[in-house]
Amino acid sequence: MSFEPLYRLLLLAYPSAFRRRFGAEMLQLVREAGNPSRVRLILDLLITAGQERWLEARGRISPSSLCAAALTGGLCASLLRLGNHAAPSGSRALAFGVIDATMAYVLVVAGVYALIAELSAPGAFVPGIMGLASAASGLLALHTLGAGELAMGLLLGSVAVFLASVKVPAHGLLTELGVVLFLTGSLALFDFGRGGLAVSKPVVAAASGLTALLFTVMARVGAAARRQPALSGADELVGRIAEARGLGQVVVHGERWQAVADVPLFPGSRVEIVGARGLRLLVRPLATA
Amino acid sequence: MDVSSEKLTAAEFHILISLGDGERHGYGIMQEVARGSDGSIRLAPGTLYRAIKRLLTDGLIEESEERPAPEADDERRRYYRLTGRGRGVAQAEARRLERLVHVAKQKQLLPAFVEGLP
Numbered sequence: 001m002s003f004e005p006l007y008r009l010l011l012l013a014y015p016s017a018f019r020r021r022f023g024a025e026m027l028q029l030v031r032e033a034g035n036p037s038r039v040r041l042i043l044d045l046l047i048t049a050g051q052e053r054w055l056e057a058r059g060r061i062s063p064s065s066l067c068a069a070a071l072t073g074g075l076c077a078s079l080l081r082l083g084n085h086a087a088p089s090g091s092r093a094l095a096f097g098v099i100d101a102t103m104a105y106v107l108v109v110a111g112v113y114a115l116i117a118e119l120s121a122p123g124a125f126v127p128g129i130m131g132l133a134s135a136a137s138g139l140l141a142l143h144t145l146g147a148g149e150l151a152m153g154l155l156l157g158s159v160a161v162f163l164a165s166v167k168v169p170a171h172g173l174l175t176e177l178g179v180v181l182f183l184t185g186s187l188a189l190f191d192f193g194r195g196g197l198a199v200s201k202p203v204v205a206a207a208s209g210l211t212a213l214l215f216t217v218m219a220r221v222g223a224a225a226r227r228q229p230a231l232s233g234a235d236e237l238v239g240r241i242a243e244a245r246g247l248g249q250v251v252v253h254g255e256r257w258q259a260v261a262d263v264p265l266f267p268g269s270r271v272e273i274v275g276a277r278g279l280r281l282l283v284r285p286l287a288t289a
Numbered sequence: 290m291d292v293s294s295e296k297l298t299a300a301e302f303h304i305l306i307s308l309g310d311g312e313r314h315g316y317g318i319m320q321e322v323a324r325g326s327d328g329s330i331r332l333a334p335g336t337l338y339r340a341i342k343r344l345l346t347d348g349l350i351e352e353s354e355e356r357p358a359p360e361a362d363d364e365r366r367r368y369y370r371l372t373g374r375g376r377g378v379a380q381a382e383a384r385r386l387e388r389l390v391h392v393a394k395q396k397q398l399l400p401a402f403v404e405g406l407p
Contacts (some may be wrong), residue, residue, distance in 0.1 A: 022342065025315050026334040028365050032316045033334075041333055048335030 003038055004031065010042065013049035013132055015056045039140065046133040053129050102200040104141035105189065109207045111135025112159055135159060147189055154185030162215070175215045183208050237273045237281060244269045250283055259283045297382055300332055300340040305349065305371065305379040312353040312370035315341070341369065349375030 007030050011023045030041065114131025143152055158181035161174055186204045242252035244265040249256050252273065259281040265271060275282035297305070307313060307321035315337060323331050332340075344350040353368040371379070393399055 018338075018342065022338040024365060025367060026338055028363075029315050029319065029334045029337070033319070044333035044335040048339045051339065 003041075007041065007045070010045050010049075010136070013046060013053070013129065015052050017056075018052050042136065042140065046129075046136065050129040050133065101142065101147075101189070102203050104138045105186070106203060106207065107134050107138030107141070108155060108159075109138075109211070111138060112162055112211075115159075115163060142189070151185050151188035154181050154188055158182035158185055175218070179212045179215055182211055238275060240273050241286065242271050242273055242281070242283060244271050244283075244285075250281060252281075257281050261285065297378065298340065299330075300336055301344055301349075302379070302382055303330060303332070304337070304340055304344060305375055305382075308350060308369060308371045308375075309379065312355070312368045314366040314368050316366075318369070344375065345369075348372055349378055 004027065008027060011019055011026065014023070111131045111134030114134060115128060116131075139152065139155065142155075158178050161178035161181060164174055186208050189204070237252055237257075240252050242250035242257070242259070244250050244259075244267055245256070246267045248258060248260065250259040250265075250271055250273075251257075258279065259265075259271070259273075260277075261271065261283045263285060265283070265285060270286045271283040272286055273281050273283050303322045303326065304318055306325060307318045313321060315334075318341075319332050319337055341350070345352070349372060350369045351372050353370045355368070390399075
């Protein structure tokens with residue numbers, strides 16, 4: 001499979017100004033360089049993209065985003081060190097020093113969480129870059145280790161669906177789809193245990209359970225929030241008392257609203273809000289004592 | 290500003306050296322750096338263009354408007370060359386390393402001296 005489309009996609013990790021200026025040249029260079037180590041090219045891209053993002057974002061990084069980045073970075077570094085300690089010799093020498101399939105799997109999980117943190121509170125960039133690096137290195141390592149196409153496809157699909165679920169309101173359907181893809185992808189990883197490598201079952205069970213729990217809770221909290229009565233806008237005003245003004249307007253809580261009533265309203269009279277139709281209030285005059 | 294005070298990374302210095310004898314495009318720089326270091330340094334695209342960006346920003350290199358003959362040219366390529374300031378910085382860094390090598394020789398750390406040791 002051609003490496004160029006993947007590299008072109010990963011160029012998105014750079015700030016747009018850098019990408020516009022050097023992206024085409026970098027792609028041309030990859031094209032001309034023949035067949036260098038893909039792992040090295042991706043690692044180089046992710047590291048330098050992180051450095052460029054850091055330069056771009058310096059000065060507008062919050063302490064919380066730094067903490068998230070440090071945690072993710074620390075996790076990745078720990079995993080890479082652990083992986084190196086467990087390094088076997090032979091032809092499966094590996095991507096990013098991640099030797100063990102379990103380590104690679106956890107990198108994917110950590111990357112997904114960091115990406116979700118970035119998309120939930122965009123602008124920090126560091127968790128996003130770390131998440132992208134973590135997920136990409138984990139997936140690449142799994143692929144290098146010999147994970148089947150089915151497992152890779154399912155895991156990639158779950159990452160995409162999780163990311164989409166943060167931005168697209170689908171009443172939890174995308175979340176459920178993501179969990180299903182993630183679980184089946186995780187189970188499919190066991191297929192390559194025949195080659196002498198396998199993901200730890202307790203780790204997969206813990207990661208899958210945690211992910212399913214997290215997204216289920218998030219979906220339920222979201223659904224509960226949608227069932228709550230509106231705290232702002234026209235619906236919140238039903239039952240309140242307003243003062244009629246001229247030109248079909250009423251004033252309530254210091255705000256001027258367009259209103260309709262079955263009978264003419266005298267400016268200065270008090271009215272009760274009985275409903276809302278879009279941004280227009282339905283009112284009726286209060287009986288005068 | 291004293292050019293000798295510039296702080297160059299290894300990649301940036303290698304790029305300046307590769308442009309010492311004329312302009313080159315990105316791939317040409319990469320090849321020249323690999324050739325000049327006996328293959329021990331192979332700049333990957335991200336590292337190469339990050340260094341090029343900084344060298345351009347610092348005014349040590351510039352994009353060349355001169356193009357090769359049309360039959361040998363690729364419009365997608367950009368060519369880079371040393372500025373006067375960049376040449377001065379490269380020379381200052383080379384002199385600094387030369388002095389360092391001299392000190393290393395005095396302390397008998399180079400192979401020619403090491404071989405003579407009992």
